[in-house]
Amino acid sequence: MSIADQDQVLDNPLSGISTLLDNVLPELSQLLPSLHKIQHELGYVPREAIPIIASKLHTTPAAIYGAITFYSEIRLEPPPETEIAWCSGPACRLKGSENIKRALEAVLDVRMGQKTPDSRLGLRLVQCDGTCEQAPLVRLNGRTMGNLNVSEAIKLGRDLLAGQQA
Amino acid sequence: MSTYEELRQQADEAWREWASPARTLIKIGLATCSKAKGAEDTFEAIRDEINARGLDADVAITGCLGLCYAEPLVEVHRPDGRRFLYGDVTPEKAKQLVDAIAEDGVSAELALAVIQGPDVPGVPRLEDIPFFAIQERRLMADCGTIHPRNIDHYMARGGYEGLARALTMTSEEVIKEVLDSGLWGRGGAAFPTGRKWDFLRTARGEPKYILCNADEGDPGSFVNRNLMESNPHLVVEGMIIAGYATGGARGFAYIRDEYPICVERMEFAVQQARERGLLGENIFGSGFSFNMEVVRGAGAYVCGEETGLIASIEGLRGMPKIRPPFPAQAGVFNKPSNVNNVESYANAPLVLRNGAAWWSSVGSERHKGTKMFSLSGAIQRVGILEVPLGISMREVLIEAGGGVPDGQIMKAIQSGGPLSGIIPASDINEPLEPEPFRDRGMFMGSGGLIVLDDTDCIVDLCIYFEQFAEDESCGRCTTCHGGTQRLVEILRRISNGQGRSSDIDHIRLLADTMRYANCVHGQAAPTAVLSMIRFFEDELKAHMQEKRCPAKVCRALICYEVGEQGPNLPKAEAICPTNAVVREATAYRIDQEKCIKCGACKEVVPESIQVLDAYQDVVAILTPL
Numbered sequence: 009m010s011i012a013d014q015d016q017v018l019d020n021p022l023s024g025i026s027t028l029l030d031n032v033l034p035e036l037s038q039l040l041p042s043l044h045k046i047q048h049e050l051g052y053v054p055r056e057a058i059p060i061i062a063s064k065l066h067t068t069p070a071a072i073y074g075a076i077t078f079y080s081e082i083r084l085e086p087p088p089e090t091e092i093a094w095c096s097g098p099a100c101r102l103k104g105s106e107n108i109k110r111a112l113e114a115v116l117d118v119r120m121g122q123k124t125p126d127s128r129l130g131l132r133l134v135q136c137d138g139t140c141e142q143a144p145l146v147r148l149n150g151r152t153m154g155n156l157n158v159s160e161a162i163k164l165g166r167d168l169l170a171g172q173q174a
Numbered sequence: 175m176s177t178y179e180e181l182r183q184q185a186d187e188a189w190r191e192w193a194s195p196a197r198t199l200i201k202i203g204l205a206t207c208s209k210a211k212g213a214e215d216t217f218e219a220i221r222d223e224i225n226a227r228g229l230d231a232d233v234a235i236t237g238c239l240g241l242c243y244a245e246p247l248v249e250v251h252r253p254d255g256r257r258f259l260y261g262d263v264t265p266e267k268a269k270q271l272v273d274a275i276a277e278d279g280v281s282a283e284l285a286l287a288v289i290q291g292p293d294v295p296g297v298p299r300l301e302d303i304p305f306f307a308i309q310e311r312r313l314m315a316d317c318g319t320i321h322p323r324n325i326d327h328y329m330a331r332g333g334y335e336g337l338a339r340a341l342t343m344t345s346e347e348v349i350k351e352v353l354d355s356g357l358w359g360r361g362g363a364a365f366p367t368g369r370k371w372d373f374l375r376t377a378r379g380e381p382k383y384i385l386c387n388a389d390e391g392d393p394g395s396f397v398n399r400n401l402m403e404s405n406p407h408l409v410v411e412g413m414i415i416a417g418y419a420t421g422g423a424r425g426f427a428y429i430r431d432e433y434p435i436c437v438e439r440m441e442f443a444v445q446q447a448r449e450r451g452l453l454g455e456n457i458f459g460s461g462f463s464f465n466m467e468v469v470r471g472a473g474a475y476v477c478g479e480e481t482g483l484i485a486s487i488e489g490l491r492g493m494p495k496i497r498p499p500f501p502a503q504a505g506v507f508n509k510p511s512n513v514n515n516v517e518s519y520a521n522a523p524l525v526l527r528n529g530a531a532w533w534s535s536v537g538s539e540r541h542k543g544t545k546m547f548s549l550s551g552a553i554q555r556v557g558i559l560e561v562p563l564g565i566s567m568r569e570v571l572i573e574a575g576g577g578v579p580d581g582q583i584m585k586a587i588q589s590g591g592p593l594s595g596i597i598p599a600s601d602i603n604e605p606l607e608p609e610p611f612r613d614r615g616m617f618m619g620s621g622g623l624i625v626l627d628d629t630d631c632i633v634d635l636c637i638y639f640e641q642f643a644e645d646e647s648c649g650r651c652t653t654c655h656g657g658t659q660r661l662v663e664i665l666r667r668i669s670n671g672q673g674r675s676s677d678i679d680h681i682r683l684l685a686d687t688m689r690y691a692n693c694v695h696g697q698a699a700p701t702a703v704l705s706m707i708r709f710f711e712d713e714l715k716a717h718m719q720e721k722r723c724p725a726k727v728c729r730a731l732i733c734y735e736v737g738e739q740g741p742n743l744p745k746a747e748a749i750c751p752t753n754a755v756v757r758e759a760t761a762y763r764i765d766q767e768k769c770i771k772c773g774a775c776k777e778v779v780p781e782s783i784q785v786l787d788a789y790q791d792v793v794a795i796l797t798p799l
């Protein structure tokens with residue numbers, strides 16, 4: 009989807025979201041595919057989408073909202089421009105990830121799961137994906153920064169705040 | 175419609191180009207772990223270097239050998255048949271590697287092993303390196319050597335032969351073969367796979383569903399990922415065989431959202447299998463039809479519980495259901511269903527291709543076959559390996575894994591994920607099979623082995639597990655969501671030095687109550703804490719009575735102080751995220767009000783900063799345990 013198309017979806021979310029679901033079968037079993045599709049295109053599932061998905065899949069908005077909040081990978085808010093995904097897994101924990109978390113929260117002045125008021129930076133808790141060789145790690149917009157120590161994490165946070173690293 | 179023989183012939187031809195390349199073939203392992211270490215950049219750097227020099231070589235990707243510790247891995251396969259494996263090939267080393275290729279020599283500095291061809295002085299053979307020597311690679315035989323998106327490679331290595339053979343047998347005969355092999359479920363509960371299949375075969379209701387549990391939610395467990403990323407057709411073939419054996423007509427592979435490469439490669443494999451007539455109507459003219467698709471999860475641990483998985487596929491919140499009915503009676507869409515783990519299905523083609531007798535020729539007295547394990551935590555060589563069941567943990571963790579980092583002492587081993595327990599390192603001679611773990615009140619589990627050393631705190635790991643169980647509880651049972659919440663509260667208090675003498679009894683009472691939860695998530699959630707009480711009493715007592723964390727991890731029980739004043743302390747001042755390192759006149763000190771105990775100052779100026787027991791002078795307030 010081009011940027012222009014995306015703008016259109018956002019300008020007129022209702023028609024845009026319905027269009028996104030055009031090829032989806034009108035069955036409840038299409039819930040996860042529908043959520044993934046919308047999130048893939050928009051980066052999140054806007055609240056306006058909930059009744060649209062519900063009517064498409066013949067269920068209630070409450071059921072859709074319940075599912076969205078049940079699955080931690082589905083977001084109701086747009087992601088920040090730059091996201092630090094912090095691995096919460098055991099290998100990372102044993103190698104000091106809690107210290108990294110505390111330091112990043114202090115440097116960015118946001119808590120895990122939040123973003124800065126200007127939406128430029130955010131911290132997100134993620135589960136272990138088995139890249140434990142790199143523990144402790146964070147991913148910056150998907151790129152792994154592994155074997156991180158606390159001072160490197162602090163420098164990363166400061167650089168990001170200063171806008172020096174994308 | 176093609177016959178098996180026709181497809182095989184086509185595959186053998188395609189395989190020849192790969193197995194005996196006419197010009198140098200460079201294979202770069204591309205999977206989640208290598209990607210995290212920059213393998214994509216390595217791929218590009220090598221390809222650019224080859225192109226820039228106009229060298230006569232092809233560059234391709236392969237899956238994952240399991241050597242996470244040596245990624246990015248590059249294999250160089252020469253037209254003369256010599257094959258070398260190179261480790262830690264960062265993009266910066268790409269040039270050096272291409273130099274070696276250009277000169278037709280070996281870069282002994284980079285070479286990890288000789289895979290094929292004459293010995294090279296100073297370079298071991300792949301089968302002799304410690305991580306490989308103890309392995310029995312059957313499921314993983316082709317992981318990291320074939321192209322994960324090439325069905326011909328899979329077939330040329332014997333793929334879909336098991337299916338072809340199964341289709342000449344009756345469904346009862348297929349199930350008998352699986353029963354005779356002794357294969358049991360690799361997802362944690364160790365239930366005999368053949369018996370489970372027979373439940374579905376004899377169940378009434380159409381259509382019947384074959385569900386593959388690829389949720390692999392146990393943090394620290396990443397063996398299923400390896401198979402789906404490196405050899406996805408093995409899983410697809412296993413599901414088709416299960417369909418034939420049980421009368422199943424449709425399949426779903428439910429893959430966790432955190433595994434995008436698995437989703438992509440499994441979807442591709444399904445599409446290829448469909449194109450070749452291995453999925454669809456009337457497979458190999460047998461009259462048997464089977465279709466399947468991939469479902470992508472969205473981040474919920476309980477969707478790995480089999481009825482949670484079913485609910486999630488149905489489009490509901492992935493909440494574990496109340497049993498009975500069991501999945502074989504009323505599973506997905508209320509139809510009879512069979513749920514197996516990825517590794518369980520992946521074994522089926524091997525059983526059918528080579529027979530139960532071959533399959534059960536390795537393993538222990540009680541347990542046959544191999545099991546994959548992923549090693550992480552305080553271990554030198556993080557990676558994924560496949561060993562005969564019953565091998566000792568010592569062989570896996572010390573010989574293959576290299577033990578804990580130099581200078582540390584192994585403290586404990588955690589297996590089976592957050593719902594399982596922690597055993598002391600003194601149990602290292604126990605065999606890897608279910609009994610030793612069951613005897614200790616826990617599970618061997620689906621393959622994750624996490625090692626702890628003396629710098630790790632058991633209380634802290636238990637907090638992590640219980641917090642995980644609390645966050646991931648679906649909320650159906652008060653016993654589970656309330657119980658995990660209480661456990662977290664108690665553990666946090668203990669970690670804060672506010673343990674009470676009644677805590678242990680309370681934990682035991684909670685654990686007894688939680689056994690009445692609906693699913694294993696709630697039932698087993700207290701396991702780690704119970705194992706801490708049983709095996710790590712000293713460490714627990716240190717926290718509760720002495721208010722001391724021996725590993726110096728629990729934040730409330732330690733403090734950072736300036737020891738010797740030194741010239742590097744300005745660096746500590748500069749790094750501190752909370753301005754807690756303050757200079758007064760000429761001396762530095764740490765403002766304990768501001769310090770968040772992140773440890774950055776000690777990292778940059780280890781010679782001047784000390785970590786002390788914060789409660790060291792209140793040891794007197796002993797509460798009896």
Ligand SMILES: Cc1cc2nc3c(=O)[nH]c(=O)nc-3n(C[C@H](O)[C@H](O)[C@H](O)COP(=O)(O)O)c2cc1C
Pocket residue numbers: 358359360361362363364365387388389390391392475476477478479480481513514515516518519620693694695
């Ligand atoms: C909370 C919870 C999470 C689970 N997660 C998984 C999982 O990710 N993968 C898996 O194969 N089994 C998981 N299981 C076990 C499954 O319920 C089930 O026993 C297994 O998929 C059966 O397959 P098998 O017989 O081939 O082992 C989980 C169980 C519970 C209670």
Ligand code: SF4
Pocket residue numbers: 476493494495646647648649650651652654655691692693694695696697
């Ligand atoms: S035990 Fe926990 S996870 Fe399982 S059904 Fe009950 S609340 Fe849900």
Ligand code: SF4
Pocket residue numbers: 734749750751752753754755764768769770771772773774775776
């Ligand atoms: S531990 Fe962290 S917060 Fe405390 S003084 Fe050192 S750097 Fe600052």
Ligand code: FES
Pocket residue numbers: 095096097098099100101136137138139140141143144145393394
């Ligand atoms: S624990 Fe962080 S990647 Fe496994």
